Amino acid sequence: MNTTLDSALVWMRRDLRCVDHAALYHALRQARRVWCVFLFDTDLLDPLPRQDRRVAFIHDAVVQLDAALRELGGSAQHGLIALHGSAIDALPRLAAQLGVQAVFANHDDEPQALARDAQVRGRLSEVGAALYTSKDHVVFERNEVLTGNDTPYGVFTPYKNAWLKKLEPFYLQAYPITARAHHLAPIPPEPGLHGPAKRRIPTLDELGFTAPVPLKIASGERGGQALLDDFLARIDLYDEARDFPARKGPSYLGAHLRFGTLSIRHLAQLAWERAQAGSKGAEVWLSELIWRDFYHQVLHHHPHVIGHAYRREFDALKWVGGAKGKALFTAWCEGRTGYPLVDAGMRQLVQTGYMHNRLRMVTASFLIKDLGVDWRWGEAFFAEHLLDFDLAANNGGWQWSASTGCDASPWFRIFNPVTQSRKFDPEGRFIRRYVPELAALSDRDIHAPWLAPGPLPAGYPPPLVQHDEARAQTLARYGAVAQATPASVWPRQKR
Numbered sequence: 001m002n003t004t005l006d007s008a009l010v011w012m013r014r015d016l017r018c019v020d021h022a023a024l025y026h027a028l029r030q031a032r033r034v035w036c037v038f039l040f041d042t043d044l045l046d047p048l049p050r051q052d053r054r055v056a057f058i059h060d061a062v063v064q065l066d067a068a069l070r071e072l073g074g075s076a077q078h079g080l081i082a083l084h085g086s087a088i089d090a091l092p093r094l095a096a097q098l099g100v101q102a103v104f105a106n107h108d109d110e111p112q113a114l115a116r117d118a119q120v121r122g123r124l125s126e127v128g129a130a131l132y133t134s135k136d137h138v139v140f141e142r143n144e145v146l147t148g149n150d151t152p153y154g155v156f157t158p159y160k161n162a163w164l165k166k167l168e169p170f171y172l173q174a175y176p177i178t179a180r181a182h183h184l185a186p187i188p189p190e191p192g193l194h195g196p197a198k199r200r201i202p203t204l205d206e207l208g209f210t211a212p213v214p215l216k217i218a219s220g221e222r223g224g225q226a227l228l229d230d231f232l233a234r235i236d237l238y239d240e241a242r243d244f245p246a247r248k249g250p251s252y253l254g255a256h257l258r259f260g261t262l263s264i265r266h267l268a269q270l271a272w273e274r275a276q277a278g279s280k281g282a283e284v285w286l287s288e289l290i291w292r293d294f295y296h297q298v299l300h301h302h303p304h305v306i307g308h309a310y311r312r313e314f315d316a317l318k319w320v321g322g323a324k325g326k327a328l329f330t331a332w333c334e335g336r337t338g339y340p341l342v343d344a345g346m347r348q349l350v351q352t353g354y355m356h357n358r359l360r361m362v363t364a365s366f367l368i369k370d371l372g373v374d375w376r377w378g379e380a381f382f383a384e385h386l387l388d389f390d391l392a393a394n395n396g397g398w399q400w401s402a403s404t405g406c407d408a409s410p411w412f413r414i415f416n417p418v419t420q421s422r423k424f425d426p427e428g429r430f431i432r433r434y435v436p437e438l439a440a441l442s443d444r445d446i447h448a449p450w451l452a453p454g455p456l457p458a459g460y461p462p463p464l465v466q467h468d469e470a471r472a473q474t475l476a477r478y479g480a481v482a483q484a485t486p487a488s489v490w491p492r493q494k495r
Contacts, residue, residue, distance in 0.1 A: 003029040007185070009095055009129075010447040011105040012038045012080070013113075014099035015260035016061040016423055017221050018068045018177060022136040025175035027152070028103040030381075033185035036069055038062050039090060040207055043116070051212045053387050055217045061261050063201050064220030072177070075188035077456065082201045087116055092123035097489065098188070105117065106136035106260075109288065109300045110391045128181040138293045139163075139171055139268050145293075152301040153294070154406040160290050164465050172269040181323050186284060215350045217255055224256035228267070235274060238281030245345070245356040246429035251285065254388030264289070269372065295396035298406055301364040307376070308343055309404035313485045317404075317477060320372040328371045332363070332465055333381055335435070338463035340446060342366045344434040351434070353387035358424055364401035365415040370470040373475065375402035409480035414471050435460070 010024050010030035016038070018024060025035045048055065066080040073079070083090045095103055103124060108117070121131040133140050146160050147153060152157070153159035204211055218226055231251040234241070241249030247276075254416060256262040268289055274282030303311060309315050334342035345359030356361070367378045379398040383389050399405030403413075423429055428446035432439045437459045438446050445452035450462055 003030055003032045003183070004369055005023075005101045007031055007033040007035075007098060007100045008102045008104055009035060009098060009100045009101055010036045011091060012036055012062075012065065013108060014060070014258065015106050016065050017224075017261050017263065018065060018072055018181065019221070020173055020174035020263040020266055021105040021106075021177060022134040023106045023132075024179055024436050025180070026132065026134055027102070028177065028180035028183045028297060031100075031102070033204050035081055035100075035185055036090070037094060038065070039087050040082065040084040040088045042084065043086050043088075045207065045209075048209075050208065053212050053215060054389070055207070055209050056212050056215060057217075057255060057387060057437060058259060059201075059204055060196060060219035060223075061206070061221075064222060070222060073184040073186070073254060073392045076183075076188065078184055079187060080201070084202055084207060084441050088119045088286040091120055092127050092129070095124055097130045098129040100216060102130045102132055102362070105131065105133050107133050107141065108137070109141070109296060111303050111306060120359050136265065137242055138296050139289070140166065140266060140293050141296060145297065152293065155299075156291065156294050156407040159294050159297075160287065163216060163236050163290050163293065167272070171394065172265045172272065172388075179295075180207075181259060183431040189376075193250075216354060217252060219255075219261070224253065227252050227256065228262060228270075232270065235271075235285060236279045240281070241282040242284070243424050244357055244359045244385065245348075246425055246427070246433070250357060254354075254390075258388045258390045264292075264293045275390075276299065285355075291396075292390075292393055295392040298396060299392040301385070302406070305399065305405070306391070307403075310399055310402055310406045311408075313481055314402070314404035316484070319374040321374070325373055328464060329367070332367050332371060332373070332378075336461050337371075338450065338461045339366065339417040340428075340431045340435050340438055340449065341425060342417050342433045344425075347434040349382070352466075353385060355382075355386070356430075358420075360397060361371060361401055362417060362420050364398055365409075366417050368402050369414045370417065370465055370467060371476040372470070372473060375404065377423050412475060414474060416467055418448045 001263055009029040010027045011141045015021055015023065024036070045055065062082065066082070070079040072078055081094070083094060091103065108114070117131065117133070124131050129205065135254065140163060145159060145166060153162065158285070179474060217223065229252065234248070234351050238249065238251070243245045243249070253262060253267070257264060257267070271286035271289060275286050298310070299305060319325065332335055332342070332346060335346040341359070342363050345355055345363045348359070349355040359424055364378055367373050368375050376426050379394060382394055382398070383443070386394065396405060400408050403411035421431070427443050431446055437457045438449055440457065449460060456462060462491055
């Protein structure tokens, strides 16, 4: 196809790679000259603590992306333009300085991002440039998978069935970048635009951040590919190993999916092909990728889930608040609940920025249904600490645990933290790693140390609550809402 634009700009956001990249492909296909920009957006960065793992992960990925674009463009004069400022001001100014007719980016359906994009689009129009966005972050988005009545799905299993029925090789094809890489343009040398001072990627210090403790996960395309290679060697056992936090079971690719250092199409294709060949592990992992699509379409169709229950009747739940609620929440955040598996999971999160998926469910259920604390408090804490934080998935997971979501765990199903501990960390290996004060306890006693003979190990607290009593209070809390809600609004629960 012949190019139709003289020049274009690709705005890299949550897609920090230069392979199989929808926006980059469309720009290279339509414009004679193409530049790429990453914006360290002060509207997003300024509210963050000055030491943030996600900023460090992004920064390293951006450095790698700059090097990859130089190689793709064929010279040291190519690469990534890096800006530090507000997208609403800096991006239109850059577009005007470059004289581009269009800016290409990939969809970001988070409400704050949509509002930002609307403002940027208006400002770009003032300088004669259009903003075009494409699907890149999920396999199917928005209205691509609907019911027979053209309404969004509210339960995962039928959504998954429709997703799989719709899937065909076309949707997993990679966008070919290399064949059109000659359209990448050298960065102009004009002083004050992107000359020597601005073509270099700013350091973390220059961005106002300090380096965090070393990341437990490698960043960028190289780091993502290394993790993927490792996972593919054990993906066939994923279904058996994924629930045990002391085992190397998960893919550990969440952050790379969140920041787009790996292509979701490539991952889904690998999982699909292995599943078709009979791999149960790959089939289960593909289902996890479909959950990710599901939560993104829920956010798109029901943005009220940010701050409210998907099922509005559950906004009436009465949570433990005040000084008592804050004290319980603080103990949970600090891993001092007296329930070892819960505490181990919370300490893993705070120390590493990662939490095993089984423990995300266990810790969330404990906060909500043992401590009686508002699920939104926990959602916000995870949002602050998770390296792989994704608004749609985090909200969906918390609403599932709180039984307030569209496809939630039934409110009367309540995890027993001791039973979960004995089942998924039977030898206490994970607990001993993050709660070393319990290391001397036997495999039998480590799951409920208050029942062990003798005093509790020094420094470890007694349980904040008794599970059976907390369970009864939770059943009453949710039961009051259920009694006040017409039976016709309650969906059939399946998972």
